[in-house]
Amino acid sequence: MIDAHMHLEQGSYTVDWLMEFINTAQSRGINEIWVLEHTHRFFEFAPLYQQVKEVNDLQRKWIEDKHLLPLSSYTNFIRDMRKKTFPITVHFGLEVCYFPQHEQFIRDMLAEFNYDFVVGSIHFIDNMAYDLKGISEATLWDRYDTDWIWKRYFELMEALIKSDLFDGTAHPDTLKMFHRMPEFDTTANWNRIADLLVKHQMYTENNVGCYYRYNHEEMGLNDKILQIFKDHHVKLYCATDAHNPKFVGIHLDEIKDKTLYD
Numbered sequence: 001m002i003d004a005h006m007h008l009e010q011g012s013y014t015v016d017w018l019m020e021f022i023n024t025a026q027s028r029g030i031n032e033i034w035v036l037e038h039t040h041r042f043f044e045f046a047p048l049y050q051q052v053k054e055v056n057d058l059q060r061k062w063i064e065d066k067h068l069l070p071l072s073s074y075t076n077f078i079r080d081m082r083k084k085t086f087p088i089t090v091h092f093g094l095e096v097c098y099f100p101q102h103e104q105f106i107r108d109m110l111a112e113f114n115y116d117f118v119v120g121s122i123h124f125i126d127n128m129a130y131d132l133k134g135i136s137e138a139t140l141w142d143r144y145d146t147d148w149i150w151k152r153y154f155e156l157m158e159a160l161i162k163s164d165l166f167d168g169t170a171h172p173d174t175l176k177m178f179h180r181m182p183e184f185d186t187t188a189n190w191n192r193i194a195d196l197l198v199k200h201q202m203y204t205e206n207n208v209g210c211y212y213r214y215n216h217e218e219m220g221l222n223d224k225i226l227q228i229f230k231d232h233h234v235k236l237y238c239a240t241d242a243h244n245p246k247f248v249g250i251h252l253d254e255i256k257d258k259t260l261y262d
């Protein structure tokens with residue numbers, strides 16, 4: 001059993017902090033964890049977020065309040081950890097905020113280090129964050145038509161997949177988190193996403209983060225979308241998006257049977 005998405009960012013790049021994640025994983029029967037960090041933690045990725053800052057003061061403050069680290073603090077940690085043996089398998093990757101206008105920059109940055117895996121995430125709709133409580137309402141959801149936001153999201157997802165920059169894409173239906181759902185039928189859109197994921201040999205996640213971190217009533221992927229992905233044989237991993245060791249593996253027991261193929 002794999003937990004394919006967790007972040008160390010609330011602690012330090014030390015063996016002790018990593019071991020806390022490993023210990024919880026073991027206690028929940030997880031034998032492989034995928035650790036990844038957000039690109040918005042690191043100085044070197046700051047150019048990705050320049051236009052995000054320019055959208056409004058809310059987003060500018062959100063970006064400027066981050067205590068950025070040099071990327072080497074993470075890549076050196078990965079190099080050190082690769083020399084060690086752990087009781088379970090540990091992969092180290094990166095969660096990249098995807099922006100279509102920055103594909104070349106992302107490509108250049110990813111060429112500089114050999115991560116075990118790289119995930120592309122849509123966190124921004126035309127530079128506007130969709131998932132930040134207290135910011136996204138005024139920036140995006142209250143200003144733009146919900147159907148437009150969803151259509152734009154699907155366009156960005158397709159561009160992300162077609163970029164061939166990433167091994168997988170994270171939490172594909174987290175746009176639902178504010179319960180602002182589209183009025184149009186999205187079945188054809190999800191079918192297209194599923195087709196493209198298969199064509200570009202990318203995986204996606206059944207990620208329970210929205211459920212336990214943001215109190216969304218669906219535990220992981222919406223059942224209809226999950227079924228579409230399975231009908232297309234999209235490669236799927238269960239993931240918690242744990243930002244703290246105590247959440248590693250949480251709820252995966254409850255979603256694994258419906259998620260994983262036999």
Ligand SMILES: [Zn+2]
Pocket residue numbers: 095121123170171
């Ligand atoms: Zn994410």
Ligand SMILES: [Zn+2]
Pocket residue numbers: 005007095170241
């Ligand atoms: Zn994440």
